[in-house]
Amino acid sequence: MYQIGIDLGGTFIKAGVVDEQNKIVSKKMVESHVDADVEGLCTRMVQCAVDALTEAGVTMDEVGSIGVGVPGAVDAGRGVVVYCSNIGFRNTPLAGIISQKTGKPVYVQNDANVAAYGEVVAGAAKGYKDVIVVTLGTGVGGGIIIDGKIYSGFNSFGGELGHTVIVHDGEPCPCGRRGCLESYASATALIKQTRISMRNHTESRLWNICPDISKIDGKTAFDAMRAGSKAATEVVNQYINYLGCGLTNFINIFQPEILLIGGGISKEGETLLEPLRKILSVETYGSSMDAPKTKIGVCTLRNDAGTIGAANLHNLYESFITKG
Amino acid sequence: MYQIGIDLGGTFIKAGVVDEQNKIVSKKMVESHVDADVEGLCTRMVQCAVDALTEAGVTMDEVGSIGVGVPGAVDAGRGVVVYCSNIGFRNTPLAGIISQKTGKPVYVQNDANVAAYGEVVAGAAKGYKDVIVVTLGTGVGGGIIIDGKIYSGFNSFGGELGHTVIVHDGEPCPCGRRGCLESYASATALIKQTRISMRNHTESRLWNICPDISKIDGKTAFDAMRAGSKAATEVVNQYINYLGCGLTNFINIFQPEILLIGGGISKEGETLLEPLRKILSVETYGSSMDAPKTKIGVCTLRNDAGTIGAANLHNLYESFITKG
Numbered sequence: 001m002y003q004i005g006i007d008l009g010g011t012f013i014k015a016g017v018v019d020e021q022n023k024i025v026s027k028k029m030v031e032s033h034v035d036a037d038v039e040g041l042c043t044r045m046v047q048c049a050v051d052a053l054t055e056a057g058v059t060m061d062e063v064g065s066i067g068v069g070v071p072g073a074v075d076a077g078r079g080v081v082v083y084c085s086n087i088g089f090r091n092t093p094l095a096g097i098i099s100q101k102t103g104k105p106v107y108v109q110n111d112a113n114v115a116a117y118g119e120v121v122a123g124a125a126k127g128y129k130d131v132i133v134v135t136l137g138t139g140v141g142g143g144i145i146i147d148g149k150i151y152s153g154f155n156s157f158g159g160e161l162g163h164t165v166i167v168h169d170g171e172p173c174p175c176g177r178r179g180c181l182e183s184y185a186s187a188t189a190l191i192k193q194t195r196i197s198m199r200n201h202t203e204s205r206l207w208n209i210c211p212d213i214s215k216i217d218g219k220t221a222f223d224a225m226r227a228g229s230k231a232a233t234e235v236v237n238q239y240i241n242y243l244g245c246g247l248t249n250f251i252n253i254f255q256p257e258i259l260l261i262g263g264g265i266s267k268e269g270e271t272l273l274e275p276l277r278k279i280l281s282v283e284t285y286g287s288s289m290d291a292p293k294t295k296i297g298v299c300t301l302r303n304d305a306g307t308i309g310a311a312n313l314h315n316l317y318e319s320f321i322t323k324g
Numbered sequence: 325m326y327q328i329g330i331d332l333g334g335t336f337i338k339a340g341v342v343d344e345q346n347k348i349v350s351k352k353m354v355e356s357h358v359d360a361d362v363e364g365l366c367t368r369m370v371q372c373a374v375d376a377l378t379e380a381g382v383t384m385d386e387v388g389s390i391g392v393g394v395p396g397a398v399d400a401g402r403g404v405v406v407y408c409s410n411i412g413f414r415n416t417p418l419a420g421i422i423s424q425k426t427g428k429p430v431y432v433q434n435d436a437n438v439a440a441y442g443e444v445v446a447g448a449a450k451g452y453k454d455v456i457v458v459t460l461g462t463g464v465g466g467g468i469i470i471d472g473k474i475y476s477g478f479n480s481f482g483g484e485l486g487h488t489v490i491v492h493d494g495e496p497c498p499c500g501r502r503g504c505l506e507s508y509a510s511a512t513a514l515i516k517q518t519r520i521s522m523r524n525h526t527e528s529r530l531w532n533i534c535p536d537i538s539k540i541d542g543k544t545a546f547d548a549m550r551a552g553s554k555a556a557t558e559v560v561n562q563y564i565n566y567l568g569c570g571l572t573n574f575i576n577i578f579q580p581e582i583l584l585i586g587g588g589i590s591k592e593g594e595t596l597l598e599p600l601r602k603i604l605s606v607e608t609y610g611s612s613m614d615a616p617k618t619k620i621g622v623c624t625l626r627n628d629a630g631t632i633g634a635a636n637l638h639n640l641y642e643s644f645i646t647k648g
Contacts, residue, residue, distance in 0.1 A: 073610065083613050090614075130478050144577075146470055153579025154454050155617070157610035164573040168491040168503075168566065177572070177607055179492075242492065248501070249488040253468075253577065255477025283501055286397065286481035289407050290414075293479070 002058050004049045004066040004104075005311030007111065008041075010034055010086045015048040016307035017056045017063075022122040024304055026056035034087045041087070042094070046101045065105045066098060067310030069114035073156045076109045076317055082156055107313035111306055113150045113159060115299075116143020117316070118309030119260055123301040128257040132250050133299065134161055136218075136243070137263035139174070140182040144254070149316055162186070166245050184242035187218035187264050193239060194221045197231045205229035218264045222271060240272065244279030251294050252285045262299035269298055326382050328373045328390040328428075329635030331435065332365075334358055334410045339372040340631035341380045341387075346446040348628055350380035358411045365411070366418070370425045389429045390422060391634030393438035397480045400433045400641055406480055431637035435630055437474045437483060439623075440467020441640070442633030443584055447625040452581040456574050457623065458485055460542075460567070461587035463498070464506040468578070473640055486510070490569050508566035511542035511588050517563060518545045521555045529553035542588045546595060564596065568603030575618050576609045586623035593622055 002025070007014040009032060016027040028051040030044055045068070053060065072084030079095025095106040109117070116125075116133035125131040129148045135141035142161025144151040152158040162182035163175045170179025171189075183189055194216050198206045206224040209232075210216050221239070224232030247259060265272065277296055281287055284294070301308060326349070331338040333356060340351040352375040354368055369392070377384065396408030403419025419430040433441070440449075440457035449455040453472045459465035466485025468475040476482045486506035487499045494503025495513075507513055518540045522530045530548040533556075534540050545563070548556030571583060589596065601620055605611055608618070625632060 073613070073615065082615055083610070142577075146475060151470060151578075154581045155579050155610070155615045157613075157615060158577060158579035160576040160609045163576045163609050164488075165490055165569050166492050168494070168569055170492070175609060245489050245492055249573075252484040252487045253466075253482060254475075255479050255482035257478045285484045285487050285499060286407070286479070289397070289481075291397065291406055291479045291481060 001064045002056075002062050003064050003311035003314065004052070005307035005309065006045055006049060006066065006068045007114075007306035007310060008032065008045065008068060008070050008087070009111075010071060013045050013048045014303075014307065015045070015052045016304070016311065017052050017058055018308055018311035022308050022312070024307055025058070026052045027307065028052040028055065032087075038088065038092055038097070042097045042101065046098060049102075060102065060104070063104055065107060065314040066102060067107045067109070067114070067313035068094060068098065069111035069306045069310045070094065070108060071111045074108050074110045074152075075156050076107065076150070076152070076313075079106065079108050081108060105314065107310075107317050109150060109310070109313055110152060110156070110159070112141040112143050113152055114309035114313070115262065115301075115305040116145055116260075116309070117150055117312065118301050118305035118307070119262075119299050120145050120148065121312045122308050123305060124260050124297050124299055125258050130254065130256040132161070132254055132256045132259045134247065134250070134259065134261055135263040135299075136185060136261060136265035137187055139188070140180075140186045140246075141263070161246075161250060164246065164249065166242065166249065181242070181246035185239065185246055190218050190221060190235070190239050190265065191216050193235050194232070197221075197235045201231040204231040206232050219267075222268050237275075240275045241279070244276050244283065247276065247296075248280055248283040251280065255286075256294055258295040258297060260297050260299050262305070266298040273298065325388045326380075326386050327388050327635035327638065328376070329631035329633065330369055330373060330390065330392045331438075331630035331634060332356065332369065332392060332394050332411070333435075334395060337369050337372045338627075338631060339369070339376045340628070340635065341376050341382055342632055342635035346632050346636070348631055349382070350376045351631065352376040352379065356411070362412065362416055362421070366421045366425065370422060373426075384426065384428070387428055389431060389638040390426060391431045391433070391438070391637035392418065392422065393435035393630045393634045394418065394432060395435045398432050398434045398476075399480050400431065400474070400476075400637070403430065403432050405432060429638065431634075431641050433474060433634070433637055434476060434480070434483070436465040437467050437476055438633035438637070439586065439625075439629040440469055440584075440633070441474055441636060442625050442629035442631070443586075443623050444469050444472065445636045446632050447629060448584050448621050448623055449582050454578065454580040456485070456578055456580045456583045458571065458574070458583065458585055459587040459623075460509060460585060460589035461511055463512070464510045464570075465587070485570075485574060488570065488573065490566065490573065505566070505570040509563065509570055514542050514545060514559070514563050514589065515540050517559050518556070521545075521559045525555040528555040530556050543591075546592050561599075564599045565603070568600050568607065571600065571620075572604055572607040575604065579610075580618055582619040582621060584621050584623050586629070590622040597622065
């Protein structure tokens with residue numbers, strides 16, 4: 001039996017066929033055209049899944065279920081997308097619509113939660129039951145896994161780890177608050193700090209790494225640090241300091257078995273993890289006591305996390321829509 | 325059938341006999357003498373429970389189980405107190421010891437978690453499954469209830485909601501970090517801010533409310549505000565502003581059905597809740613969206629929360645120690 005995992009993004013729909021060993025046997029990608037109506041978007045999602053099946057030489061009869069990750073608030077128990085900022089879903093019974101089109105049980109969840117669950121099922125958090133995933137990308141995303149299950153609060157808006165204030169009255173955040181972790185630890189924040197540093201240090205090696213200030217990315221400061229730039233080292237240290245503050249908060253709250261970092265910045269691996277472990281070993285509650293400590297690592301499934309996580313949603317929820 | 329709930333504190337042991345309607349039919353209190361050995365302390369706990377039974381006219385045969393709340397980190401699944409700062413418990417199999425003395429199944433948990441669970445069983449959070457309790461006392465304590473069960477992380481050190489930084493590099497906290505919520509939202513912090521304000525405003529009505537600066541308590545600023553003091557109003561507003569920042573963080577993470585405030589400061593009731601609701605209605609993630617919102621309230625069981633919560637621990641855990 002196979003499962004289909006669909007990752008619905010603002011730009012692309014990705015669908016993958018996943019086998020019983022959680023290996024992706026085929027994947028397809030089409031443009032989302034999010035301006036289309038809900039019906040049209042759902043038809044494209046199903047077509048993308050069918051194309052992936054065809055490529056894998058798998059028939060729909062061999063498919064157990066379809067899981068979908070959506071960039072918004074999802075009531076997974078009812079299969080409804082409550083709200084989605086850049087796609088026109090408002091209380092949309094997405095699971096029902098796709099189930100009707102395919103005759104399969106369909107499960108829907110928020111994409112960050114689905115990706116975190118993917119890491120639990122088949123990635124860096126495999127075998128762990130209490131897991132926190134913090135994604136450092138354009139924003140700072142969060143995924144909370146408790147007792148092996150996705151936790152997102154009673155209204156599905158939970159897990160917004162990036163929107164916790166660590167600097168009272170600090171930098172403005174797109175969410176409307178000031179001083180959120182997202183404003184200090186996202187790739188966007190790192191890029192901003194790198195740009196400020198380059199403007200303040202016209203002699204810095206940062207300019208050798210990235211001569212065009214409009215092309216700074218989340219790697220620029222790390223690369224310049226490795227090339228010996230003092231200014232870049234300061235930017236990276238400050239970035240890690242803020243990130244460590246936020247991660248310590250999450251550990252003091254959850255004491256998960258493992259905390260994973262994902263997103264573009266996580267590609268820095270040990271360059272990021274080593275100083276973070278130092279901060280956490282001093283700052284976290286109970287760190288001086290003789291008790292097991294939260295492990296820290298990076299996500300390993302990258303873009304496949306969403307597909308594998310979605311394909312495994314059937315393990316978490318009751319099939320409220322049975323085969324038609 | 326009755327259950328016994330024991331609240332072990334640094335100064336007093338309290339034991340109560342709780343009936344099937346979660347009514348406390350009798351309670352007893354003795355001094356803890358925490359400097360005694362573990363064996364002696366356990367004997368006192370059992371004696372206190374037996375005294376409460378005698379007063380209620382209930383025999384040990386009519387008791388289903390004994391629950392104990394302990395001010396420390398507890399591995400509830402094994403009935404072991406991992407660490408307790410002011411009592412000499414270090415990996416102490418407390419449930420086993422008390423079970424041997426009584427022949428009853430015994431359950432142990434952290435006292436803040438037990439009190440939060442008490443509110444869920446019979447207090448202000450009755451009927452709710454995802455609940456956060458924030459206790460504003462000497463420190464800022466936390467209790468996390470997820471799906472009707474106490475959550476404290478894989479190593480039992482979780483739920484330290486007071487030790488999350490909201491002011492990066494802010495006031496020093498007893499935990500070793502700087503800028504923790506506890507340093508801004510505990511009764512201790514409020515008393516400190518009140519004292520500073522009184523020193524800065526020698527003409528303030530605060531001095532009428534509390535002529536002796538060494539006797540300021542968590543009520544002083546609230547009372548002076550009600551008496552029209554501008555300086556006190558500023559202290560209270562700032563206090564609520566910081567508290568609201570922390571509570572918003574917790575809602576963005578957990579989106580619980582209800583968030584309860586406990587501890588001495590919570591006696592202010594609506595004086596505290598009304599401005600907090602205003603902050604949360606603007607600051608929390610998804611607040612502008614058409615979705616159900618977290619309710620805010622105060623704990624109602626006061627000192628009985630620990631007894632009732634402890635008496636109900638048998639609902640949460642497997643009886644790993646059966647009747648002897």
